[in-house]
Amino acid sequence: DALCERFEQYDDLEVRAIDGFALMNKVEQYMAENTYGPITRIPGKAWEWNYEAGQKLRKPVTKMVASMIKVKLLALLEDFKPDVILSLHPMFIGAVLNVLEEAGLSIPLIAHEVDLVDIADYWFDPRVSLVLAPSWESYECTIAHGVPAEKVVQVGFPVRRRFVGEYPRAEHDGRVITVMSGAEGSGMIHTVVRTLLRQTDATINVICGRNRKLAAQLRKDFVKKHRGRVRVYGFVAEIQEVMGNSDLLVMRASPNSVMEAVSMRVPVVLFGQLAGQELHNPEVLEAHGVAKYCPELSELPRCIEQMLDDSGISVLAMREAQRKYAPGDAAANTAALLRDWVYTPKI
Numbered sequence: 001d002a003l004c005e006r007f008e009q010y011d012d013l014e015v016r017a018i019d020g021f022a023l024m025n026k027v028e029q030y031m032a033e034n035t036y037g038p039i040t041r042i043p044g045k046a047w048e049w050n051y052e053a054g055q056k057l058r059k060p061v062t063k064m065v066a067s068m069i070k071v072k073l074l075a076l077l078e079d080f081k082p083d084v085i086l087s088l089h090p091m092f093i094g095a096v097l098n099v100l101e102e103a104g105l106s107i108p109l110i111a112h113e114v115d116l117v118d119i120a121d122y123w124f125d126p127r128v129s130l131v132l133a134p135s136w137e138s139y140e141c142t143i144a145h146g147v148p149a150e151k152v153v154q155v156g157f158p159v160r161r162r163f164v165g166e167y168p169r170a171e172h173d174g175r176v177i178t179v180m181s182g183a184e185g186s187g188m189i190h191t192v193v194r195t196l197l198r199q200t201d202a203t204i205n206v207i208c209g210r211n212r213k214l215a216a217q218l219r220k221d222f223v224k225k226h227r228g229r230v231r232v233y234g235f236v237a238e239i240q241e242v243m244g245n246s247d248l249l250v251m252r253a254s255p256n257s258v259m260e261a262v263s264m265r266v267p268v269v270l271f272g273q274l275a276g277q278e279l280h281n282p283e284v285l286e287a288h289g290v291a292k293y294c295p296e297l298s299e300l301p302r303c304i305e306q307m308l309d310d311s312g313i314s315v316l317a318m319r320e321a322q323r324k325y326a327p328g329d330a331a332a333n334t335a336a337l338l339r340d341w342v343y344t345p346k347i
Contacts, residue, residue: 002158003086003112006335013339016080020092023069023076040274051120051276058094058121065095073099077107084129084342085109090122097127108346110338113138115277116157116255117284121145130341132334134158134255137284155337156330157259164329166265166319167244175200175308178246180207180257189214190221191297192250192271197226199301205242206232240264248304253281253291262290263326265319269294269303289321 007015021029040047054061073096085107087093093111100107108129113119117137124145131147133139134157142152177196181189189206196204208215215234222230236242240260243249249261253273258281261268268291270282282293294303307314 002160002331003088003335003338005161006158006329006332007339010335010339013342016082018076020069020087020089023072025068028068045275048275051274055121055276061091062094062098062122065091066098069095070099070102074103077105082107084338086112086338088112088114090120093122093128094125097125101127110341112155112334113142114255115281117141117280118277119145120277132337134330135284137280153337155334156326156328157255158331158334159256159260159263159326160331161329162240163260163263164331165263166323167240170245172245175202175247176205176245177202177248177250177304178205178207178242179250180243181209181252181254188272188297190218192300193218193222193230195297195300196250196304197222197229200304202247202304203228204230205246206230207236207239207242208233209235248307250300250304253278253285253293255281258285258291259326262322265322267307267315267318268292269300269307271295271297271300288325289318290325292318 004015004017007013021032024032039050069092085096087096087109090111093109097109100109109127110130110132111123111125111128112132113123113134115138116135119133119138119141123131124142124147126147128147128151131142131152132155133142133152134155136154139152139154143149177200179189179192179196189208193204193206196202206215206218208218212234215232218230218232223232233242243261243266244264246266249266249268250271251257251261251268253270255278258268258270262285268285270285270291270293272295273279273281282291282295285291286293292303292307294300307318
């Protein structure tokens with residue numbers, strides 16, 4: 001979405017955004033799209049095991065996905081005739097390249113990584129024409145996995161236009177803390193909310209994303225009991241308004257949500273991450289000063305008090321670090337880079 005917004009300014013580009021899962025048949029699409037959320041919500045090591053299995057089974061998974069998307073992909077390519085394919089999902093990189101190779105099509109594929117430091121092996125297909133790395137850490141990881149330096153470009157992490165720049169905060173009484181954990185509402189949100197209600201005096205916004213079961217449980221357990229202190233949301237279209245008017249965001253280290261917060265200069269406390277692609281996000285973000293990591297939920301209220309109770313020094317320091325870490329409009333810069341790449345003659 002962030003990149004498509006910026007592509008619109010170029011009259012000489014025609015862009016078609018495709019959900020890769022929509023290239024599968026209905027049963028395959030349903031199974032693929034409806035397993036991520038439930039697995040990430042299972043306590044324990046369910047997602048870690050799933051991620052590790054996917055890494056070990058990269059070749060057969062790639063072949064399987066290629067067979068699933070082949071018919072619709074070839075029909076799409078015949079209809080649209082793209083000059084380049086841009087992939088923002090690792091599962092489809094090798095699969096698309098397999099289909100192109102088998103069909104004798106020489107359409108270049110560019111991979112835009114979507115993680116900050118732990119980059120899955122699926123991104124490192126030697127047939128990729130260009131890799132866009134959204135952070136210095138992801139750039140180093142890509143090079144370390146043997147991708148030639150001339151094929152890798154470090155870019156910023158793209159966010160939608162409405163998240164770019166410091167948000168004009170409205171005045172409000174008391175503290176407002178927003179708790180969120182990605183679009184699927186995964187993680188220990190219920191425990192986090194209970195802890196904050198018991199040990200802080202803040203008003204709590206809770207973003208549950210598509211997790212309707214979690215939203216219903218939170219409303220049942222907390223809204224009536226703590227009347228006026230808890231606001232429970234599902235999937236919020238204008239989420240920048242909720243985030244921007246918060247004194248602090250308490251969230252999982254999901255790169256999209258975190259980088260939206262960083263781009264808006266909203267202070268962040270991280271309470272966890274998914275194994276695999278998010279494993280080292282908290283420590284990297286904390287090292288850059290753009291977020292504070294508090295892995296022990298029992299310590300979360302103390303971390304928040306430290307952030308908010310020192311005359312604003314910690315908040316101001318974090319906002320300055322966020323400004324330096326995510327300057328300008330990364331999505332616009334990347335769109336310009338891609339346009340130039342398309343129009344540059346290839347030897």
